[in-house]
Amino acid sequence: MGGAAADVHLAEAVLFGVPLVLQHVFFGYDRTRPVLRGVSVVFTPGKLVAIIGPNGAGKSTLLRLLAGLRRAQTGEALLNEATIAEIPERERARKLVYLPQQSNVAFDYTVGEVVSMGRYAHGSGASGATESSLQTVGLAERADDPFHTLSAGQQQRANLARAIAQLGFNARNEERYLLADEPVSAMDPHFALASMLLLRELASRGVGIAAVVHDLSLALRFADEVVLLDQAGRVHSYGETADALTPAALKAVFEVDFEQLNDSRGKPAAFVPAPL
Numbered sequence: 116m117g118g119a120a121a122d123v124h125l126a127e128a129v130l131f132g133v134p135l136v137l138q139h140v141f142f143g144y145d146r147t148r149p150v151l152r153g154v155s156v157v158f159t160p161g162k163l164v165a166i167i168g169p170n171g172a173g174k175s176t177l178l179r180l181l182a183g184l185r186r187a188q189t190g191e192a193l194l195n196e197a198t199i200a201e202i203p204e205r206e207r208a209r210k211l212v213y214l215p216q217q218s219n220v221a222f223d224y225t226v227g228e229v230v231s232m233g234r235y236a237h238g239s240g241a242s243g244a245t246e247s248s249l250q251t252v253g254l255a256e257r258a259d260d261p262f263h264t265l266s267a268g269q270q271q272r273a274n275l276a277r278a279i280a281q282l283g284f285n286a287r288n289e290e291r292y293l294l295a296d297e298p299v300s301a302m303d304p305h306f307a308l309a310s311m312l313l314l315r316e317l318a319s320r321g322v323g324i325a326a327v328v329h330d331l332s333l334a335l336r337f338a339d340e341v342v343l344l345d346q347a348g349r350v351h352s353y354g355e356t357a358d359a360l361t362p363a364a365l366k367a368v369f370e371v372d373f374e375q376l377n378d379s380r381g382k383p384a385a386f387v388p389a390p391l
Contacts (some may be wrong), residue, residue, distance in 0.1 A: 140190035169346030182213035208236035227258035233281035248276035267301035
């Protein structure tokens with residue numbers, strides 16, 4: 116199912132920008148136990164794509180392949196038809212920004228220093244980009260505080276600021292992608308919404324966004340498209356959010372019945388697991 120949809124997406128993508136592609140990818144940390152099986156998906160500039168699936172479905176692994184941190188055992192991970200893992204690291208860091216679930220800071224860096232690391236690949240403009248990025252996520256007043264003193268949610272916001280600094284918030288370049296692994300999982304509702312709005316703003320500036328999301332209501336509200344992985348690491352459904360994210364599709368991958376809640380306009384607003 117994912118392969119046919121990916122072929123259509125790829126044909127469209129080359130007309131509108133530089134596509135980021137997984138093509139018939141198989142991958143496993145142990146060759147006898149595949150994590151991803153035959154995954155074909157296409158990401159394009161200016162779209163926010165939510166990656167959804169059960170624990171162990173390969174969502175984080177998919178992002179690592181897109182970031183060039185892992186290489187597919189079969190199939191290809193490509194940016195504008197170039198093999199991602201073979202793109203020089205500094206060039207890759209300017210085009211593909213990877214935002215992991217957690218960032219471990221080994222030394223007593225300040226928040227500002229952590230954010231400024233996002234400018235390393237660019238070689239200049241660290242000060243202004245750091246201040247601007249921290250202001251964007253509402254942490255400007257914490258710039259001089261040790262990173263480890265922040266709460267988990269604040270650390271996520273600081274890491275998002277680092278990603279913004281690395282992307283160049285005001286730059287317009289169709290080859291920029293943000294690969295975010297559960298970027299708002301530790302945030303309270305206020306900052307989770309604010310951060311998702313920020314991701315939408317980045318998409319409006321031409322950044323392609325691939326984000327692992329567990330909150331289905333956030334995916335419904337903010338994602339242009341959804342990649343829904345099943346427990347075996349295959350693409351169960353893939354396409355526009357309303358088409359790919361349905362109670363039937365969710366039941367198939369999570370093995371739980373879901374009830375759909377609609378907003379005042381009759382559009383899906385949330386999916387709630389039905390009582391067992």
